[in-house]
Amino acid sequence: MNGWTVAATAALAVGVGATVWGVATGPLRRRVVAQNLSTSLACPALLLLSEGYDRPSYVDLALLLALLGPVGTLVFARLLVEDLAADPPRTWGLTYAVAAFGAAVVIAVCVAAGPSRALVKLLVVGALLIGGNLTASRALSGGFAGSRRG
């Protein structure tokens, strides 16, 4: 065990555990937000594990998760647009907190990586993670309903 794996374990147990609970219980507006945040928390956990176990291939998993997680949320947002319009989620505080956690993890692993191609890859993962999270949250909060082009 080192600091990286401890942080990854905490992110998985507290963060992803809480999102699994959120997805499994409560009203729809809570479930979709928890579903969106689950990938936003699992992705930084994978980055921490890649640093902790010194396995760069874990970054590829984080990259895929950062890319496909928001895409999955957008599918839910599109399919549930009528239900969400009636009862939209208002969880920007939680969304920004998770985005800040992702940014902190990306900065930490970037500092550990040092200037290299791996650093640029980590920055791309971080941009996809935070940008995708915010975009998907906006879609859940009525981005589709408010969209002029449908």
Add this chain to the structure above:
Amino acid sequence: MNRRTTLLGAAEILAWWAALALLWLVFISAVDALELVVGTSAALVGAFAAWGTRRAVSGW
């Protein structure tokens, strides 16, 4: 397509190709000849796909 739009399209595909090839170069772990050949080929296919998608979405 007239001469101007052809030139614009070619420039756009070249820009996509450069950006995607650069992204591939950043993502791979070991840089060798085979990776570069596969990466530039895949980036060229992706550049045409991105150009077509952009035209389909924006309508010009």
